[in-house]
Amino acid sequence: MGKTLVEKIWDAHVVKRAEGFPDVLYIDTHLIHEVTSPQAFDGLRKRGLPVLRPDQTVATADHNVPTLNQHLPIKEELSRYQVDMLTKNTKEFGIELYGLGHPYQGIVHVIGPELGITLPGKTMVCGDSHTSTHGAFGAIAFGIGTSQVEQVFATQCLLQSKPKTMKIEVNGQLQKGVGAKDIILYVISKTTAAGGTGYFVEFAGSAIRSLSMEGRMTVCNMSIEMGARGGLIAPDETTFEYIKGREFAPKGEKWDEALAYWKTLYSDQDAQFDAVLTFDAADIQPMITYGTNPGMGIGVSQNIPTTAAQPDSEQPSYQKALDYMGFADGEQVLGKPVDYVFIGSCTNSRIEDLRQVAAFVSGKQKAENVEVWIVPGSKQVEAQAKAEGIDKVFEAAGFQLREPGCSACLGMNEDKIPAGKYCVSTSNRNFEGRQGPNARTMLVSPLTAAAAAITGKVVDVRELI
């Protein structure tokens, strides 16, 4: 019987398999950042162990960094201390750091791909659940906890049980104004926020194939929001084209060797998945979330489902979510006023996202009632945006183009949405308090966010393009 893509990559990384034990899985690349690594470095010191493969470990500062005046010392004391600890720890253990001020600094899941560190067939981990992003290249990539960060430091391996596999096919042509973010929000609205738990998901089908690498990253990024360990897409010409020539991508003979191997990375025709879901791209509208988990999404022109329509046992939690959002059963989200628009995060802060937003807002002005923050995913994205004059478009529209970091996606730095305010956001989580205590988040695509910025309310972007 044939193998799925996940099985091919997984099996090629098993160092030791024994009955009754999880596999010892070899990790090719370990990405780290300031928030989930300090306790792991401490653990190594207590055990008297080195980082086994510092040259397979890459660090950046992203979660906790300010997005204004990055050239100045970080004002907030605890944040500064945490970022300083990363500098000290990476120096002590011999790990490359793309810290503040470095031209490669940025959100860990943006810099891996853009530097050619993320490659098909790799196993990659990071102490961050959105590590699934890298699966867009046909890699097994998943988030881990800090104890596991310490394991990978010490052994370059993880103890992991082989996951179940799920295929999600999206076939057909997307409507105008509908993109990768809408696909994944739609899928999660169908699977629920727990529907992928225990699985590694392979995204396939013509609508997925037609996406750029940026779009594929957006889809795989949010695999975790349906509970999946990771998501991945078989590499193809789009993938190879994106990787070729990037800083750390293989070159010359190594490129040829790599390419020959990468072309074998697909699920065999007769491979068996533990679950298969199929969707029609034409059914997907611009999506928006109205609740407090990413599964609570609807097409922007649809009404909020009623509490009575939910299973009995789930009604209290559902009602709690609507109360938090200040929404009522059966209401329309269209026309709801918006206070903040956040365009950024590891889901949607790449150059293609910024280009798309700029193309839409060019020559337009933001609505008076809205504050708009654009936070590029990396210094390289920021530099590219400036080189293309995109910064001028944003400035003219009244948007703030900030410096790279995770920013208002999780509100660890000072970029917080005030209590009770509505934020239309291109990020990945609408949990209570995620963007600031009592902040209300509605997840959307960059295009829908741009439309909200210009009109000051939730609108159907299809009517504006």
Add this chain to the structure above:
Amino acid sequence: MKKFEKLTSTVVPLPIENIDTDQIIPARFLKATTREGFGENLFRDWRFDNNNQPKTDFVLNNPQYSGQILVAGKNFGCGSSREHAAWAIDDYGFKVVISSFFADIFKGNALNNGVLPITVTEEFLEKIFAQVFADPNAQLVVDLEAQTLTIAATGESFEFEINPYKKSCLINGYDDIDFILSHKAEIENFEQTRPFSFYR
């Protein structure tokens, strides 16, 4: 890691679904660089209002309920991979979390910190909630060796599943690093004999 012993305790009921790790420990409390002290901010924004006053309607502020076992609705621990969530639960004093469904990463993090996540059926979860709401002093007995969870008052018992390796780690207080390091020669052999040179 500390050893997991047989436990008899009252429980704290939290019948809410999809409790994500941002609720368990909000991001603004992730700035510490040690593992200690997260318990005081466990469920911070459900426990305290904007003026840092306890919200009296939240279960952790209800003196009727206490204990080393937290019982919650399905899909507990979804969202962010932050192990700080497991540290906060442990630091607050919980040794066991019971739900009908756990998110993968949280489950692994809990096990790596000596906190036992027990998955029960929806029916058994309902039984526990019913028992605890009828009598806040109701006790549960957790026997990891036998893999049983028992409602003390009624004797109703549930046999739960756990990976045998993780079970032995909890009972003996081992962690994964000790185990993987025992395979170091195999790791080095893997590195030297793998066919591809382009990943390093």
